[in-house]
Amino acid sequence: MSNIPKDLKxxxxxxxxxxxxxxxxxxxxxxxxxxxxxxxxxxxxxxGTKVTAKKPFxxxxxxxxxSDLFAPVSGEVVEVNGELPNKPExxxxxxYGKGWMIVVKPSSKADWDQLLTAQQYxxxxxxxxx
Amino acid sequence: xxxxxxxxTAAEQKRMLGVIGxxxxxxxxxxxxxxxxxxxxLSIRAALAETDLIRHMKALAARNADADSHVCxxxxxxxxxxxxxxxxxxxSRGEFFTAYTPYQPEASQGTLRTIYEYQTxxxxxxxxxxxxxxxxxxxxxxxxxxxxxxxVTDRREVVLSRGVNPLHRRVVATYCEGPGIKLRxxxxxxxxxxxxxxxxxxxxxxxxxxxxxxxFYGCLEDVSAAAExxxxxxxxxxVVADPVNLGVLExxxxxxxxxxVGEGQGLGVPMSFGGPNLGVFAAKKELVRRMPGRLxxxxxxxxxxxxxxxxxxxxxxxxxRAKATSNICTNVALCALMxxxxxxxxxxxxxVKVGELSAAKAHYAAERLSKVSGVALRFGxxxxxxxxxxxxxxxERVVTKLAKQGFxxxxxxxTFDRGLADCLLIAVTEKRTxxxxxxxxxxxxxxxx
Numbered sequence: 141m142s143n144i145p146k147d148l149k150x151x152x153x154x155x156x157x158x159x160x161x162x163x164x165x166x167x168x169x170x171x172x173x174x175x176x177x178x179x180x181x182x183x184x185x186x187x188g189t190k191v192t193a194k195k196p197f198x199x200x201x202x203x204x205x206x207s208d209l210f211a212p213v214s215g216e217v218v219e220v221n222g223e224l225p226n227k228p229e230x231x232x233x234x235x236y237g238k239g240w241m242i243v244v245k246p247s248s249k250a251d252w253d254q255l256l257t258a259q260q261y262x263x264x265x266x267x268x269x270x
Numbered sequence: 271x272x273x274x275x276x277x278x279t280a281a282e283q284k285r286m287l288g289v290i291g292x293x294x295x296x297x298x299x300x301x302x303x304x305x306x307x308x309x310x311x312l313s314i315r316a317a318l319a320e321t322d323l324i325r326h327m328k329a330l331a332a333r334n335a336d337a338d339s340h341v342c343x344x345x346x347x348x349x350x351x352x353x354x355x356x357x358x359x360x361x362s363r364g365e366f367f368t369a370y371t372p373y374q375p376e377a378s379q380g381t382l383r384t385i386y387e388y389q390t391x392x393x394x395x396x397x398x399x400x401x402x403x404x405x406x407x408x409x410x411x412x413x414x415x416x417x418x419x420x421x422v423t424d425r426r427e428v429v430l431s432r433g434v435n436p437l438h439r440r441v442v443a444t445y446c447e448g449p450g451i452k453l454r455x456x457x458x459x460x461x462x463x464x465x466x467x468x469x470x471x472x473x474x475x476x477x478x479x480x481x482x483x484x485x486f487y488g489c490l491e492d493v494s495a496a497a498e499x500x501x502x503x504x505x506x507x508x509v510v511a512d513p514v515n516l517g518v519l520e521x522x523x524x525x526x527x528x529x530x531v532g533e534g535q536g537l538g539v540p541m542s543f544g545g546p547n548l549g550v551f552a553a554k555k556e557l558v559r560r561m562p563g564r565l566x567x568x569x570x571x572x573x574x575x576x577x578x579x580x581x582x583x584x585x586x587x588x589x590x591r592a593k594a595t596s597n598i599c600t601n602v603a604l605c606a607l608m609x610x611x612x613x614x615x616x617x618x619x620x621x622v623k624v625g626e627l628s629a630a631k632a633h634y635a636a637e638r639l640s641k642v643s644g645v646a647l648r649f650g651x652x653x654x655x656x657x658x659x660x661x662x663x664x665x666e667r668v669v670t671k672l673a674k675q676g677f678x679x680x681x682x683x684x685t686f687d688r689g690l691a692d693c694l695l696i697a698v699t700e701k702r703t704x705x706x707x708x709x710x711x712x713x714x715x716x717x718x719x
Binding site: 181183199201206 | 559593
C-alpha cells in the first residue's frame with residue numbers, strides 16, 4: 141500500500157490537502173503518481189485564481205494519461221509551485237513534499253470537513269480507489 | 271429498369287417490399303402528396319461512352335477562364351505563383367498520395383519525415399519556434415489562432431484589423447460564435463491598420479490583436495508597433511502572413527508575433543479554383559501546449575537511430591476529448607508535402623528570387639497602370655506584390671471586358687468593402703512578364719476610356 145501520511149486529508153480524486161494555519165496546501169497522493177506513471181507536464185492556475193471544491197483547477201499529464209486536478213476546498217489560490225512546469229518529475233519523486241501544487245486560502249471551513257481522513261482514504265484505496 | 275447505381279436487383283426489391291407488406295415501390299410512396307412528387311422522369315441525358323464523356327467534360331472545362339487560359343492578375347488570398355514540375359511527380363508516388371496524416375503514424379516514417387521538414391521550414395520562415403503539421407487553410411488557421419489566444423489568456427475579445435482578408439474574418443466570426451468570443455474591428459481607412467484606433471480597442475479583455483501583412487489591400491503593416499500595443503495590454507499578437515513572401519520580408523516572429531498563421535497556397539500548391547489550400551500555423555514554444563493540430567517530433571529509437579513520432583498528442587481530441595485544444599485531428603498532408611518539395615526545390619536563393627521578382631514586377635505594374643488616365647493607386651502605403659487601384663469605370667464591368675481579351679484583371683473590392691466600390695485589387699507574381707504587364711496596361715486603357 142502506498143504511503144498515506146496521517147496528518148493530511150484526501151479527496152476521492154487522489155489529491156491531498158494539508159492545513160497550514162488558515163491556508164490549505166494541495167498536491168496529489170503517492171498512489172495517484174504511481175498510477176499515472178512518469179509525470180511530464182503539470183498545468184497550474186495563476187495566483188489569485190478562484191477554485192471550487194470538487195472542480196478541476198489544473199491538469200497533470202503523464203506518459204500514459206492526462207488527468208484533471210480537483211480542488212479539495214473552495215477559495216483563492218495564494219501560492220503556486222513554480223518549479224513544477226520545469227521539473228514535473230518532482231511529482232513522482234516527492235508527491236507530499238516538493239511535489240506540492242497550490243496553496244489555497246479557503247472561503248469557508250465546510251469543505252474541509254467533507255474531505256477523507258487518512259484512514260478513510262486507505263479504506264477507499266482498498267476498495268479499488270474509484 | 272436496371273440501374274447501374276442501385277445495388278439491389280428487382281427480385282431483391284420485391285422480397286424487401288414483401289417483408290414490409292407493400293405491393294410495389296409505388297405503393298410504398300403513396301403517402302407522399304402527389305404535388306410533392308415529380309410526375310416525369312428526371313431530365314438526364316442518356317449515358318455517354320467514355321470518349322464522348324471526356325469530350326463533353328473538356329468542352330465544359332474550356333468555358334472556364336483560368337490561369338492557364340488567361341493572364342492572371344487575381345490574388346486576394348490565392349496566387350498564381352510558379353509550381354515547379356517535380357512537385358506533381360513526387361506527390362503522385364503511392365507512398366505519399368494521401369490527404370491525411372496516417373492512422374498508424376509511426377509506421378509511416380517517410381510521411382512523418384516530410385511533415386517534420388515542412389514544420390522546420392515553416393518555423394524558420396515565420397521566425398517562430400514551432401509549427402504544426404498544417405491545418406485546412408489560411409482561414410481556419412486564423413480562426414484557430416483566435417481560439418488559442420482565448421485559451422492562453424483566458425480573455426474573451428479579439429481585435430481584428432480590417433486589413434485582414436474579409437473572407438477569413440468571416441470564418442473567424444463563425445468559429446468564435448460558439449465559445450462566445452467577441453470580435454472587434456480595428457479600421458484601416460488608409461490601407462493600413464489605424465494603430466491609434468487599435469490601441470483604444472486593445473485592453474484588459476483582449477486575448478489577441480490580429481494584423482495581416484501584407485494585408486488584404488496589399489499594404490505592409492507595422493508589425494512591431496502592433497506587437498507593442500498587444501503586449502502592453504497582456505494580449506497576444508497574431509500575424510497573418512503569406513509564407514511565400516518571407517524569403518524577402520522579415521519573419522513576423524522576429525517582429526514580436528506570438529502566433530503566425532497564413533494561407534500557404536503560394537508554396538507550390540495550385541490555385542485549383544480555391545482549394546484544397548494549406549493552413550500554416552506557427553507559435554512560440556511556450557504556447558505549444560495550447561496549439562491546435564498535429565505535431566511531428568524527432569526522436570531516437572532504442573538503438574539510437576533517428577526517427578519521427580506524432581508528439582504532444584495529449585492536446586488532441588482523441589486523447590483529451592472535450593478538453594482538447596481544438597477539434598482538428600488531421601492536417602492537409604498532401605498540400606504540406608507540396609510546400610515542402612517547393613521550398614526544397616527552390617532553396618533559399620530561389621525563394622528570395624520569387625519574392626524579389628514578384629515585388630519588382632508588382633511595382634512596375636503599379637507604375638505602368640497608374641499612368642492610365644483616370645486610374646490611380648488607392649492607398650499611399652508601401653505594398654509588396656499586390657495593390658489596390660481606383661478605376662474611373664465600375665471595376666466589375668472592366669473585369670468582364672478584360673476577360674474577353676485574355677486577362678483575369680483582378681478582384682473588384684465592392685463585395686468586400688462598399689467604400690471601395692470603385693477599386694480593383696491586383697496581384698502580380700514572378701510569373702508575369704513585362705510584355706504581359708504592358709499588354710494589360712494597354713487593354714485597361716481601352717477598357718476605361
